[in-house]
Amino acid sequence: MDVRCRQVRDRLSEYMDGRLKEGERRRVEEHLAACPECRWELEELRATVGLLRQLPPLTPRRSFTLSPAVVAPRVRLFPVLRMASLAAALLLLFLTGGEYLFTSPQRAAAPEMESTVPQAAPTPSRLGAPETGARLAPVPAPGESKDRGVAPSAPPASPVAGEESTRAVPALRWLELFLLVTLVFLGGAAFWRWRQESTPYIRK
Amino acid sequence: MAEEEEALIARSRGGDVNAFNLLVERYQRMVYSVVFRMLGHRQEAEDVTQEAFLSAFQGVARFRGGSFRAWLLRIAANACYDHLRFRRRRPTVSLDVLESESGNPLPGHIASPEEHVLRGELARLIEEGLGQLPEEQRLAVVLCDVQGFSYEEAAEATRSSLGTVKSRLSRGRARLRDFFKEHRELLPSLYRHRT
């Protein structure tokens, strides 16, 4: 097949749909007038499309209307979870930030205190770093800590006046851990809901 | 009718499932036909069509005007692609189970005049030919040649450019022509002229 024929045949589909621009259409027609092979090709293509057009629309065996029960609006948990995650995140930020600002000079001045209160050891900037988990090893498993995380905040309830600031540190640690776990949980739950609620097949 | 459709879409956005169901009734034959010709399997086509309408209802707030049927078909086509991907991973449906719906009218199925035109072996053969096309070419051919969509609407329904639609359609048609030539003994006269 010569090059010209090949070019024309690539255009035949558009040509038969009347979608070629004027100049191109004329070139195709000139070639067709001179080339019986390409003319035959066009006829076959027309016959192919003619067959396809005769395929009837199908009648499904059932209707696809939706029952109101299937599409009943679900409780929109996602916004609630999202706001809760945001609140927990802000509180966590506030606590770690506050602790960093107000307690670190004091702790730097009195390093011996840290040895008596091991939980107070991690510097605030390391919170969330991998070793945080190791330092807090005696803590209950993440699943439980959600429920029990509040309990250790009890110690500051009966503080000896002078020790208050050092006692507050482990309590803060517990609270931070609790918030971190809550945050992960809420974030995970919100993501899960979001995946559930975003409908498939509608893509941007 | 277009205005009425807009009203139905607006009510569907507000969660009115009855309004949406009127749209379902209007388009379900078309959507089902396209899905069936993409999948070649009746039960699967029903499931995927149902899923597509459910997705469409849940996402109707994201419909931004234009052709509603093209938007519906886009959802249906995505559902088909997902299903075909799923089928490739778990090939429980072998090709010889693929049914021809036009070839096997159901009891109680009332054939329209055009269904008398094309039935049995011939429709079966055409559907078999469609089944051999690559998925994207198949979709272009089904939309433009079987359903009679314009290039523009087909582009909207497949989220592709006009040029992509043109080339998929052109290649799909050429492949089908070759397929029909191989089976010319079953086809109307044109394909028998030359041996």
Ligand SMILES: [Zn+2]
């Ligand atoms: Zn030629």
